[in-house]
Amino acid sequence: MTSVLEPATEEVMAELPEVGEAETDAAVERARRAFPSWRAVSPGDRSTLLHGLADALAEHVEELARLEARNAGKPIGDARGEMQMVVETFRYYAGAPERLLGKTIPVEGGVDMTFREPLGVVGLIVPWNFPLVIAAWKVAPALAAGNTLVLKPAELTPLSALELERLALEAGLPKGVLNVVAGSGRVCGQRLVEHPHVAKVAFTGSTAVGRGIAAAAAGTIKRVTLELGGKSANVVFADADLEQAAASAPIAVFGNAGQDCCARSRILVERSVFDRFLFHMEETVHALRVGDPLDEETTMGPLISAAQREAVRSYVPEDAPVAIRGSAPEGPGFWFPPVVLAPVANGDRAAREEIFGPVACVIPFEDEADAVAVANDTVYGLSGSVWTRDGARALRVARAIDAGVVSINSNTSVRVTTPFGGFKQSGVGRELGPDALHAYTEEKNVYYATEPGSGPAAALPSESAAP
Ligand code: NAD
Numbered sequence: 001m002t003s004v005l006e007p008a009t010e011e012v013m014a015e016l017p018e019v020g021e022a023e024t025d026a027a028v029e030r031a032r033r034a035f036p037s038w039r040a041v042s043p044g045d046r047s048t049l050l051h052g053l054a055d056a057l058a059e060h061v062e063e064l065a066r067l068e069a070r071n072a073g074k075p076i077g078d079a080r081g082e083m084q085m086v087v088e089t090f091r092y093y094a095g096a097p098e099r100l101l102g103k104t105i106p107v108e109g110g111v112d113m114t115f116r117e118p119l120g121v122v123g124l125i126v127p128w129n130f131p132l133v134i135a136a137w138k139v140a141p142a143l144a145a146g147n148t149l150v151l152k153p154a155e156l157t158p159l160s161a162l163e164l165e166r167l168a169l170e171a172g173l174p175k176g177v178l179n180v181v182a183g184s185g186r187v188c189g190q191r192l193v194e195h196p197h198v199a200k201v202a203f204t205g206s207t208a209v210g211r212g213i214a215a216a217a218a219g220t221i222k223r224v225t226l227e228l229g230g231k232s233a234n235v236v237f238a239d240a241d242l243e244q245a246a247a248s249a250p251i252a253v254f255g256n257a258g259q260d261c262c263a264r265s266r267i268l269v270e271r272s273v274f275d276r277f278l279f280h281m282e283e284t285v286h287a288l289r290v291g292d293p294l295d296e297e298t299t300m301g302p303l304i305s306a307a308q309r310e311a312v313r314s315y316v317p318e319d320a321p322v323a324i325r326g327s328a329p330e331g332p333g334f335w336f337p338p339v340v341l342a343p344v345a346n347g348d349r350a351a352r353e354e355i356f357g358p359v360a361c362v363i364p365f366e367d368e369a370d371a372v373a374v375a376n377d378t379v380y381g382l383s384g385s386v387w388t389r390d391g392a393r394a395l396r397v398a399r400a401i402d403a404g405v406v407s408i409n410s411n412t413s414v415r416v417t418t419p420f421g422g423f424k425q426s427g428v429g430r431e432l433g434p435d436a437l438h439a440y441t442e443e444k445n446v447y448y449a450t451e452p453g454s455g456p457a458a459a460l461p462s463e464s465a466a467p
Contacts (some may be wrong), residue, residue: 001015001017001018001279002016002017002018002104004016004071004156004157004158005305006073007072007073007301007302007304007333008073008292008302008333009224010149010331010332010333010334011332013159014159014164015411016158016182017172017181019182019188020183020184020430021187021188022182023183024183024188024191024192024195025151025191025195027150027179027181027317028121028123028150030046030175030176030179031121031148031149031150031176031177031179032120032121032148032197032445033176034174034177035118035120035121035147038147038174039118040203041146043098043100043272044097044098044142044259047094047096047097047098048099049097049172049173050090050093050094050140050144051089051090051094052172053090053167053171053173053456054087054094054293054444055088055169055171056167056168056170056171057090057164057167058087059133060163060167061080061083061084061087062080064132064160065080065083065160066079067160068083068097068131068157068160068162069293069301070161070293070294071156071159071160071291072129072130072157072301073257073302073304073306073333074256074293074301075293075298075301075305076293076294076295076298077123077296077299078212078256079293080227083132083138084397085133085416086132086133086136087415088416089133089136089140089416090136090433092140092416092417093141093143093437094140094144096141097145097146098223099434100116100144100145101116105118107447108137109449109450110412110447110449110450111264111447111450112445112446112447112448113446114443114444115446116148116251116396116441116442116443116444117146117202117441117442117443117444118145118146118440118441119147119199119223119440119442120147120148120197120198120405121147121148121150121197121198121200122147122148122149122150122202123150123152123192123195123198123201123202124138124150124151124152124202125152125185125193125201125204125213126151126152126153126154126161126204126205127154127204127205128153128154128156128157128304129256129260129261129304130256130260131153131154131157131158131160131361132160132161132164134204134227135151135153135160135161135164136164136201136434137420137431137436138151138204138431138467141436141437141440142202143173143177143178144440145437146283146441147178147200148176148178149177150179150181150192150210151178151179151181152183152185152188152189153166154185154205155183155184155185156304156305157304158180158182160215161180161182162182162218164178164180165179165180168318173399180413182458185205188294190396193217193222194216194220195215195220196220198220199222199288200222200224200427200439200440201213201222201224201225202222202429202431202440203224203225203226203227204226204227204228204378206228206229206354206377207228207229207354207380207395207425207426209316211316213226214428215464223379223439224428224429225421225427225429225430225439226422226428227261227421227426227429227431228261228380228422228425228427228430229261229354229356229380229382229423229425230262230263230380230381230382230383230447231265231340231351231352231353231354231378231379231380231427232262232263232380232384232387232403233268233375233378233385233401233403234264234266234267234268234384234387234411235268235365235371235375235384235385235397235401236249236268236270237270237371237386237387237388237390237393238270238272238273239388239389239390240272240389240409241387241409242273242276242277242280243280244409245282245409246255246277246284247280247281247284247295247412248411249264249277249284250281250284250288250338251360251411252264252385252411253265253267253338254288254300254326254360255300257301257302257336257357257358258338258355258356258357258358258359259356259357259425259456261382261383261415262382262405262414263356264383264384264405264462265354265355265361266346266351266363266374266376266378267360268363268365268371269362269364269365270364270366270371271364271365271366274342274362274364278323280296281324281340281362282324283360284298285326285340286324286326286337287299288338290327290329290335290337290338291329300338300358302333302334302335303334303357304334306334307382308334308356308357308417309334309336309357309386311356311357311360312336312355312356312357312359313336313352314357315350315353315355315357316339320341321343322339322341323340323342323362324339324340324359325337325338326339329425336358337358338358338360339358339359339360339425340360340362341360341361341362342361343362344361344363345363346363346374346377348361351363352378360371363409363432366448368393368397371397372401373396375401376400376402379415379425380403380422380424380425381403381404381422381424381425382403382404382405382413382421382422382423382427382452383404383405383406383411384398384401384403384406384407385406385407385408385409385411386398386401386407386408386409387407387408391416394409399452402423404421404422404426404427404430405417405421415432416433417432417433417434418432419431419432419433419435419436420433
């Protein structure tokens with residue numbers, strides 16, 4: 001058996017049977033057998049079934065939120081918000097099967113049309129920081145497009161995915177359509193990536209593991225979507241509403257205890273207002289309530305594990321330039337206080353690497369060109385923000401930042417209806433929004449000759465000589 005821990009208490013909250021390669025293969029086989037009939041379900045019926053699953057999830061929001069809050073160590077208020085997003089994601093894609101449109105293209109001699117075909121069995125691999133939300137971003141469009149799937153949750157947070165599997169069956173999804181394998185990445189995840197009957201892998205996790213997945217997927221020319229790490233910049237100009245920007249900046253790093261791929265963990269502040277900005281930030285940092293995830297007043301929980309805490313601690317050595325330090329409970333629990341480092345140079349280790357914990361770096365800049373240069377001086381490109389009252393500059397800088405999701409006078413990143421994903425080493429492909437559906441389909445082109453013997457195809461070599 002393997003134990004699932006509660007990070008706020010270090011106590012075991014569940015014991016799960018060990019699963020490995022054989023169980024992964026069995027799940028792929030179930031999905032493979034279920035695929036032809038799931039693909040054949042009419043768009044209207046598939047839509048109804050997905051709405052049914054959204055209803056089942058909506059009925060269980062509170063218990064799912066409590067489960068996620070305990071297992072991932074996140075404040076219950078945040079967990080409720082996440083479960084609402086899970087429901088919203090299923091509702092959004094429940095409307096999709098009937099809108100999976102092709103094109104007709106004017107050609108000579110006949111009619112050319114395209115279809116969006118499902119891929120088959122898809123493997124979905126998700127991390128521990130937003131376990132069910134990130135699973136939903138993949139599961140809902142994959143099912144809507146007519147695929148069957150195997151979902152592999154992170155080792156540390158498998159419980160909400162197992163609940164999703166149970167609710168899907170309860171909501172009437174046919175057996176074998178949605179399968180969960182709660183095993184390790186090294187064994188079960190790797191097997192999904194290499195499996196000859198898995199057509200695509202959609203992965204969210206670290207850049208290091210994503211790199212290995214891209215390489216392993218090459219063996220079977222698998223389609224791959226990768227949502228990876230980040231080190232996003234929050235650029236604050238002197239003409240911004242400083243109080244608002246400073247009140248929001250800590251939340252944009254310390255939300256989910258900093259374990260957020262979109263964390264704006266590099267706060268770039270124009271030098272002329274640097275000290276004032278830090279002064280305003282201090283109040284928000286000290287207002288954070290770090291503690292029991294199930295306490296309604298809590299705004300920051302523990303880190304996910306002891307190993308994560310050790311990794312985060314390494315970015316705050318004795319001589320680190322700690323400008324603000326919040327408080328955190330004593331153990332048990334994997335607690336770490338929110339920490340603001342300032343001033344930091346963009347070349348410092350804490351500013352270059354994804355810390356994935358509650359550590360913010362505040363970096364001064366001189367002017368607009370310098371701000372853009374520093375913001376882009378990273379291998380990552382997931383998200384970012386620009387704070388200024390100058391509208392033209394806001395758009396100029398937003399366009400100049402090499403990142404997939406940029407907000408102006410806001411630190412938000414994710415909406416169900418809009419595309420989300422990374423530039424550079426933050427990933428490949430997009431999730432959410434209408435186009436995510438296409439990532440779970442192949443485009444098929446069908447030509448129907450209405451005037452036999454005519455048309456451009458007659459002249460192509462493939463008609464006369466096989467290549
Ligand atoms: P991780 O890369 O360690 O693990 C992610 C998942 O991959 C887990 O399910 C794990 O079991 C599995 N895995 C591990 N090794 C594997 C292998 N060899 N083959 C197949 N699967 C394997 O990441 P994590 O620590 O769970 O999550 C934190 C990381 O996720 C951070 O880097 C964060 O930025 C990133 N993240 C990105 C996004 C995004 O949308 N871009 C969102 C959330 C988290």
